[in-house]
Amino acid sequence: MTTPTDRLTPDQLRTLFLFEALDDGQLGWLAEHGRVEQRAAGTVVYAEGEPATCFFVLLRGAVTLSRRVHGDEVVVTRTGQRGVYGGATQAYLDDQAEQVYRNTLRAVDAAEFFVLPAESFAHAVRSWFPMAMHLLEGLFIGMRNAQTIVGERERLLALGSLSAGLTHELNNPAAAAVRATSVLRDRVAGMRHKLAMIADGRLDGRALHTLVELQEEAVARVAAAPQLSPMAAADAEDALADWLAEQRIDAGWDLAPTLVAGGLDEEWLARVRTAVGAADLEAAVRWLTYTVETELLMREIGDAVTRISGLVGAAKQYSQLDRAPYQVVDVHDLLDATLVMFKGKLPAGVRLVKEYDRGLPPVPAYAAELNQVWTNLIDNALGAMGEKGTLTVRTGRDGDLLAVEIADTGPGIPADVRPRIFEPFFTTKPVGTGTGLGLDISYRIVVHKHHGDIRVESAPGATTFRVLLPLTAPASDPEPAP
Numbered sequence: 001m002t003t004p005t006d007r008l009t010p011d012q013l014r015t016l017f018l019f020e021a022l023d024d025g026q027l028g029w030l031a032e033h034g035r036v037e038q039r040a041a042g043t044v045v046y047a048e049g050e051p052a053t054c055f056f057v058l059l060r061g062a063v064t065l066s067r068r069v070h071g072d073e074v075v076v077t078r079t080g081q082r083g084v085y086g087g088a089t090q091a092y093l094d095d096q097a098e099q100v101y102r103n104t105l106r107a108v109d110a111a112e113f114f115v116l117p118a119e120s121f122a123h124a125v126r127s128w129f130p131m132a133m134h135l136l137e138g139l140f141i142g143m144r145n146a147q148t149i150v151g152e153r154e155r156l157l158a159l160g161s162l163s164a165g166l167t168h169e170l171n172n173p174a175a176a177a178v179r180a181t182s183v184l185r186d187r188v189a190g191m192r193h194k195l196a197m198i199a200d201g202r203l204d205g206r207a208l209h210t211l212v213e214l215q216e217e218a219v220a221r222v223a224a225a226p227q228l229s230p231m232a233a234a235d236a237e238d239a240l241a242d243w244l245a246e247q248r249i250d251a252g253w254d255l256a257p258t259l260v261a262g263g264l265d266e267e268w269l270a271r272v273r274t275a276v277g278a279a280d281l282e283a284a285v286r287w288l289t290y291t292v293e294t295e296l297l298m299r300e301i302g303d304a305v306t307r308i309s310g311l312v313g314a315a316k317q318y319s320q321l322d323r324a325p326y327q328v329v330d331v332h333d334l335l336d337a338t339l340v341m342f343k344g345k346l347p348a349g350v351r352l353v354k355e356y357d358r359g360l361p362p363v364p365a366y367a368a369e370l371n372q373v374w375t376n377l378i379d380n381a382l383g384a385m386g387e388k389g390t391l392t393v394r395t396g397r398d399g400d401l402l403a404v405e406i407a408d409t410g411p412g413i414p415a416d417v418r419p420r421i422f423e424p425f426f427t428t429k430p431v432g433t434g435t436g437l438g439l440d441i442s443y444r445i446v447v448h449k450h451h452g453d454i455r456v457e458s459a460p461g462a463t464t465f466r467v468l469l470p471l472t473a474p475a476s477d478p479e480p481a482p
């Protein structure tokens, strides 16, 4: 350890930029309360997280300031500038802030400091600069609140675009299923009614048997019915309506569209006539029309419900609810799930191009958070392009990194805006539309959480954000779930 070896005179203290405006009385007070201390090359002057007991001003030598980021110690500054300070810099906030060192200070070579106990430093600041104190308190508390808001906004952002995109996408199949179910209920009631007529004995046993067989055949035809073009369908409906009229079946034009959609034609219905006889043809055709219609409705409901469950699957993949936060994932699954969320928000004039390198290995990742990154980048790309353009989502390999690119054909990022886009709260969008947090959040997720990088290249008509992710987990990270 070190022992106080020396004191500074008020005149010496005045040469430090931090103290240059103090009066003689204040300098005298500092000279009395502070000590000069030496530290050998390579020693830790103070360590991040320990109780902050002293305020340090560098007098001689060089130091590094570092912070722990996900277990890695990252050097933030390296300086030999006389007068730089560190340590208990927030002592004047007293119990409004946790009084621990926010970073680690190391002496690079033999260094000398003016050291002031935290309580002396706090006392000096509070009593000499009461107004500045109020301003600093406001600033500090404001920043802390902003940090909290950023954290909440991070979660809300994902949820917000998730629900906006998803509700839109879920609406169509859900409405289709509801509509089809109600028509189906109606048709099934109609069939029950017809069944009563059949049961009355108007069809003999053999004809009934044949009808049931034909019904099975009709069901099979519905399943295999080709999708006709509107024109071909109209022609087929006309021909069938004519045939039905020839058979003296009332309102045949009403039945024809359903029968055609189910793949039933005149030839097939002629077999029905042979089987049941001309007298019962109409009842049989109406019965078979119900069969076809209920089959078509059930298929529609099946399709709608399959789409809904697909969307819910994508939403689950997107939100990663009930999945391990850190796991080995295929980024394409994440990108696809995110793109599903955007389906409803993609303007008709915007083309989506996917260029996936499917040979890429799965990577360790905080999946839900990466989805936020894609969301923010795609949101920006769509915002830049407006109604028209091409959104390209590309994956590839870059050495031992995996690259995901989100490219747009918007106007590009002006040179004077470019250096600021990753700053929190920086936005060029009108008040109330952008918070300016999208890229800040994305940067923190990619760089701080994944030890990756985000780069941007932009020219008018071509802006590309490139996210680089390590292919393997850094040794310091926890094991990702498989």
Ligand SMILES: Nc1ncnc2c1ncn2[C@@H]1O[C@H](COP(=O)(O)OP(=O)(O)OP(=O)(O)O)[C@@H](O)[C@H]1O
Pocket (backbone or CB within 6 Å): 376, 380, 381, 384, 408, 410, 411, 412, 413, 417, 421, 422, 426, 427, 428, 429, 433, 434, 435, 436, 437, 438, 439, 440, 463
């Ligand atoms: N693809 C892009 N093309 C042109 N400019 C972009 C693009 N992406 C980002 N920018 C610029 O960077 C700024 C900051 O983007 P960021 O995503 O951080 O915030 P924002 O989109 O303005 O708001 P928020 O994402 O919070 O809704 C944008 O306002 C815009 O000026």
Ligand SMILES: [Mg+2]
Pocket (backbone or CB within 6 Å): 376, 379, 380, 434, 437, 438, 439
């Ligand atoms: Mg944005």
